[in-house]
Amino acid sequence: MTNNNADQHTIDAVILWVDGEDENHKAKMLPYLEDKTKISSEKFRTRFDQVNEIKFTINSILKYAPYIRNIYIITDNQTPEFLQNSSDDTYKNVSIVDHKVVFKGYEEYLPTFNCRPIETCLFRIPDLAEHFIYFNDDFFLINDTKPNDFFKNGLPILRGKWLKFDKDIFYKKFKKPRVGHKSIQQNAARLAGFDKYYNFKHTPHPLRKSTFENYFNDNEDVLLENIKHRFRKTSQFTPQGLANHLEIKNKTCYFDSDLKLMYFRSYKKPLIWYKFKLNVKSKGKLFLGLQSLDRSPSHILEYILNWLEKRTS
Numbered sequence: 001m002t003n004n005n006a007d008q009h010t011i012d013a014v015i016l017w018v019d020g021e022d023e024n025h026k027a028k029m030l031p032y033l034e035d036k037t038k039i040s041s042e043k044f045r046t047r048f049d050q051v052n053e054i055k056f057t058i059n060s061i062l063k064y065a066p067y068i069r070n071i072y073i074i075t076d077n078q079t080p081e082f083l084q085n086s087s088d089d090t091y092k093n094v095s096i097v098d099h100k101v102v103f104k105g106y107e108e109y110l111p112t113f114n115c116r117p118i119e120t121c122l123f124r125i126p127d128l129a130e131h132f133i134y135f136n137d138d139f140f141l142i143n144d145t146k147p148n149d150f151f152k153n154g155l156p157i158l159r160g161k162w163l164k165f166d167k168d169i170f171y172k173k174f175k176k177p178r179v180g181h182k183s184i185q186q187n188a189a190r191l192a193g194f195d196k197y198y199n200f201k202h203t204p205h206p207l208r209k210s211t212f213e214n215y216f217n218d219n220e221d222v223l224l225e226n227i228k229h230r231f232r233k234t235s236q237f238t239p240q241g242l243a244n245h246l247e248i249k250n251k252t253c254y255f256d257s258d259l260k261l262m263y264f265r266s267y268k269k270p271l272i273w274y275k276f277k278l279n280v281k282s283k284g285k286l287f288l289g290l291q292s293l294d295r296s297p298s299h300i301l302e303y304i305l306n307w308l309e310k311r312t313s
Helices: 023-032 037-042 053-065 116-120 172-173 181-192 208-220 220-227 237-249 270-279 298-312
Strands: 011-016 072-073 094-098 131-135 139-141 157-162 196-199 205-208 254-256 263-264 287-290
Touching: 011 116, 037 172, 053 072, 053 139, 053 298, 116 220, 116 237, 139 205, 139 298, 157 205, 181 196, 181 237, 196 237, 196 270, 205 208, 205 237, 208 220, 208 237, 270 298
Parallel strands: 011 072, 011 131, 072 094, 157 254, 263 287
Antiparallel strands: 131 205, 139 287, 157 196
């Protein structure tokens, strides 16, 4: 392992974002949908719809990770409204990177409506720092962080735990396979030569550009197979998971079992439960994940967005 001090490394942040309610985006997607009714399905739409939470993702980085050099937002010819309306220097280090930039040379696979091809091409952002942190637009920092919360001695800190593949768990052999976050991590682990997988959760992901460059320079066929699907496919892998397993294989990472995470994936509990979690249980946590916030009841959504506004301002 190297002996570089993480505090001396330049660190960037990268976020994927789409405004799925944009009529131009819907029109672009429609010709590629076999089932045209999906365009109005809530279950399908939640991958694309948003409630402007990216504003709080950005603000949380600016407030709680001021050492971040540049924040790159990867989009398909879109710009978040709050950036359009900004007239001061608050967001001077925030840049929009179009899909065409990271897919340069692979434009035949655009447009894409699948996060996995875009994540596969993250490392192709021009002038991206060697050390970068990948955020989904539903990830938020909620307390002060330091560079060594993400990188130690120049190497990424992985948060998660080892799990068996589903095929090796007795009771799961009799269940219909579930396709989701865990299954694409298992695909990534197999690709890296593992017979179990390091399961990571919905926290920001510290990554190294060279890990992607070195692997995909030698395995362009793997890159092409992962970026050619316009919608999610079960055979795909999560690029973050591949990077993590390559770092583990090369002994170029550190582990931290403390996720420092608060994570909501549904919004069916009483409002008082969310108030308690956000105002009491958030102490000592660094990260907040809010999956499918667009599906939250209006009174809970209003409270959470107001809480984020205050927390990140």
